[in-house]
Amino acid sequence: xxxxxxxxxxxxxxxxxxxxxxxxxxxxxxxxxxxxxxxxxxxxxxxxxxxxxxxxxxxxxxxxxxxxxxxxxxxxxxxxxxxxxxxxxxxxxxxxxxxxxxxxxxxxxxxxxxxxxxxxxxxxxxxxxxxxxxxxxxxxxxxxxxxxxxxxxxxxxxxxxxxxxxxxxxxxxxxxxxxxxxxxxxxxxxxxxxxxxxxxxxxxxxxxxxxxxxxxxxxxxxxx
Numbered sequence: 001x002x003x004x005x006x007x008x009x010x011x012x013x014x015x016x017x018x019x020x021x022x023x024x025x026x027x028x029x030x031x032x033x034x035x036x037x038x039x040x041x042x043x044x045x046x047x048x049x050x051x052x053x054x055x056x057x058x059x060x061x062x063x064x065x066x067x068x069x070x071x072x073x074x075x076x077x078x079x080x081x082x083x084x085x086x087x088x089x090x091x092x093x094x095x096x097x098x099x100x101x102x103x104x105x106x107x108x109x110x111x112x113x114x115x116x117x118x119x120x121x122x123x124x125x126x127x128x129x130x131x132x133x134x135x136x137x138x139x140x141x142x143x144x145x146x147x148x149x150x151x152x153x154x155x156x157x158x159x160x161x162x163x164x165x166x167x168x169x170x171x172x173x174x175x176x177x178x179x180x181x182x183x184x185x186x187x188x189x190x191x192x193x194x195x196x197x198x199x200x201x202x203x204x205x206x207x208x209x210x211x212x213x214x215x216x217x218x219x220x221x222x223x224x
Contacts, residue, residue, distance in 0.1 A: 014041055014065035015051040024072035033083060034076035036200050039066040039140075040092035045122050045129035050114025058129075059109055062136035066091070067143060074158070081157035088159040089147065090199040093140040095164060100134045105142060109135040163199040165192035 008030075012023035027034070042062045051060045070089055081087035100106075109117060109132060121128030141162060148160040
C-alpha cells in the first residue's frame with residue numbers, strides 16, 4: 001500500500017473546535033492534497049456533559065467535529081480528486097443508528113445543550129447515554145448521504161463512503177461492566193476494521209457503499 005510511508009502525528013482534540021481548526025491548518029500547511037479523510041473517532045455512553053463549546057461530548061466528538069474537519073480539508077481532497085480522479089471521505093457509523101426514536105434525528109441533540117440531554121442512565125434503550133450516542137451515529141449516516149448528493153451535484157470526483165465495524169471487541173465499553181459478557185462474544189478488532197480499511201483503499205469502491213464485517217467473516221458489501 002505505502003511501504004515507504006511515514007506516520008505524522010497531528011494533535012486534534014475533537015471536543016474543542018479550535019483544536020480541530022488548528023489541526024486542519026497544520027495539515028494544509030504541510031500538504032497540498034489529500035487522498036482519504038477517515039472520520040472514525042468515536043466515544044459511547046459518556047456522561048451528560050458539555051464540551052467547552054457547549055455541545056454534548058458525544059455529539060461533538062462523533063459528528064460535529066468530523067463535519068468541521070471535512071469542511072476544512074475539502075480543498076485538499078478536491079485537489080487530489082482533480083489530479084488522480086479519486087479521493088474519498090470515509091465516515092464510520094454504527095448499527096446504533098437504527099435504535100434512534102423513529103429513526104429520526106432530533107434537533108435538541110445538535111444544539112448547545114450539553115449537560116441537559118437525558119442524564120447518565122446507561123440503559124441501552126433509555127433516554128440517557130445511549131440515546132445521545134445513537135443520535136451521533138445516525139448523524140454520521142445522514143452526513144454521508146447528504147455529502148454524496150452535494151458532491152455529485154457539483155460534479156466532484158470526491159467520494160463519500162460509509163462503513164461500520166459490526167460488533168467488535170474494542171475498549172468502547174470498558175466503562176460499562178454490564179456489557180462485558182456481550183462484548184466478549186464479538187469479533188476481533190482486526191475483523192472489525194475490515195469495512196473501514198476497504199472503504200479507505202479499495203479502488204473499485206462506489207460512493208456511499210456501506211461496508212460492514214459480519215461476525216468473523218470478511219467484510220460484506222451491500223448495495224446503497
